Amino acid sequence: MNQSDELSESLEDYLEIILQLEQSQKVARAKDIAERMKVQRGSVTSALKNLKEKKLINYEPYSFITLTPTGKKLAKEITHRHTVLRDFLLMILQLDEETAEATACRMEHVIDNKSLEKLLLFFDFIYNCPRAGKDWVEAFLDYCSSGKLDPEKCERCLDDCRARHQ
Amino acid sequence: MNQSDELSESLEDYLEIILQLEQSQKVARAKDIAERMKVQRGSVTSALKNLKEKKLINYEPYSFITLTPTGKKLAKEITHRHTVLRDFLLMILQLDEETAEATACRMEHVIDNKSLEKLLLFFDFIYNCPRAGKDWVEAFLDYCSSGKLDPEKCERCLDDCRARHQ
DNA sequence: TAATAAAGTTAGTCTAACAAAACAATCTAC
DNA sequence: GTAGATTGTTTTGTTAGACTAACTTTATTA
Numbered sequence: 568m569n570q571s572d573e574l575s576e577s578l579e580d581y582l583e584i585i586l587q588l589e590q591s592q593k594v595a596r597a598k599d600i601a602e603r604m605k606v607q608r609g610s611v612t613s614a615l616k617n618l619k620e621k622k623l624i625n626y627e628p629y630s631f632i633t634l635t636p637t638g639k640k641l642a643k644e645i646t647h648r649h650t651v652l653r654d655f656l657l658m659i660l661q662l663d664e665e666t667a668e669a670t671a672c673r674m675e676h677v678i679d680n681k682s683l684e685k686l687l688l689f690f691d692f693i694y695n696c697p698r699a700g701k702d703w704v705e706a707f708l709d710y711c712s713s714g715k716l717d718p719e720k721c722e723r724c725l726d727d728c729r730a731r732h733q
Numbered sequence: 734m735n736q737s738d739e740l741s742e743s744l745e746d747y748l749e750i751i752l753q754l755e756q757s758q759k760v761a762r763a764k765d766i767a768e769r770m771k772v773q774r775g776s777v778t779s780a781l782k783n784l785k786e787k788k789l790i791n792y793e794p795y796s797f798i799t800l801t802p803t804g805k806k807l808a809k810e811i812t813h814r815h816t817v818l819r820d821f822l823l824m825i826l827q828l829d830e831e832t833a834e835a836t837a838c839r840m841e842h843v844i845d846n847k848s849l850e851k852l853l854l855f856f857d858f859i860y861n862c863p864r865a866g867k868d869w870v871e872a873f874l875d876y877c878s879s880g881k882l883d884p885e886k887c888e889r890c891l892d893d894c895r896a897r898h899q
Numbered sequence: 900t901a902a903t904a905a906a907g908t909t910a911g912t913c914t915a916a917c918a919a920a921a922c923a924a925t926c927t928a929c
Numbered sequence: 930g931t932a933g934a935t936t937g938t939t940t941t942g943t944t945a946g947a948c949t950a951a952c953t954t955t956a957t958t959a
Contacts, residue, residue, distance in 0.1 A: 609949075662848060724863075743916065764935085764936060774936075779938095794938070
């Protein structure tokens with residue numbers, strides 16, 4: 568048991584998965600958790616005991632598993648971090664689904680609230696600022712594939728931007 | 734020992750710190766490593782044995798510690814990840830030094846090459862695209878503090894952008 | 900409803916990472 | 930050049946998280 572109330576990355580993953588299962592099939596079963604976590608069933612039991620002790624899930628041996636209010640709140644926070652990161656990786660950096668998902672999965676455990684908040688703001692800023700916007704994001708993808716800025720393209724891009732906001 | 738050649742986060746940190754010490758005082762001493770890693774000296778010895786076994790450092794009991802070529806290459810890669818992340822957090826998201834540094838320290842162990850590459854490209858794109866650039870980044874900071882886009886400010890911002898690139 | 904399969908638990912083992920404390924080597928300074 | 934301080938190592942112990950295998954409970958089905 569961790570003396571502080573900090574959850575380990577592993578326990579955060581368990582919580583997140585339990586929330587997913589709760590939402591998709593009302594109740595989380597140890598077998599499904601094991602599958603999604605890619606661990607043995609025995610490992611799940613220990614994790615569940617641990618989470619119960621932290622009052623994050625309702626759990627008795629052989630019973631179904633549900634999140635407590637605190638657990639649900641936490642699980643939603645973790646999911647939120649995941650979502651923000653994945654959206655940024657997917658829609659701004661325009662990484663492929665697989666990479667975005669996998670990277671978000673790992674980053675969600677290490678990003679702090681301040682950074683997350685800023686990232687979210689930046690995302691919104693990009694989509695709302697007249698100088699940026701959807702077409703600007705697309706221009707980035709073009710920059711990625713060509714590796715350089717083409718002055719002619721930039722000229723046209725600027726004109727379009729101008730035209731859209733006069 | 735890890736069967737794959739993947740380094741644990743902890744060992745990555747050791748490598749990074751050894752590189753720093755090598756650069757700042759020619760040679761890394763166990764005591765300094767312990768200090769920077771915030772661990773006991775005894776823990777350092779074990780880590781050093783581990784890194785030696787992986788052929789990443791030159792190390793004999795009571796000797797000085799230096800990186801092998803492989804070790805140096807790896808240490809520089811880790812440092813590179815750190816730098817790219819810190820720069821993004823600091824200069825784009827405009828987080829404070831502390832947060833940027835701490836977040837980069839944790840993210841450097843989980844970001845993959847694809848995502849890092851894109852992040853770096855994005856950074857360059859922002860500073861080179863005529864529609865973005867330094868003043869656009871500053872406009873983001875303004876958006877962060879005011880929490881909204883002010884149509885008048887946007888108008889002026891667009892004009893400035895136009896003026897700069899006709 | 901009894902046999903079997905599936906799901907869950909328990910107990911024991913392993914590894915990584917660290918700490919604490921005893922011990923050994925090396926350095927420093929008289 | 931030796932005493933004491935500093936630095937490095939070793940040993941022992943802890944914790945978290947996983948694994949395996951044996952076992953128990955629950956569910957299914959014939």
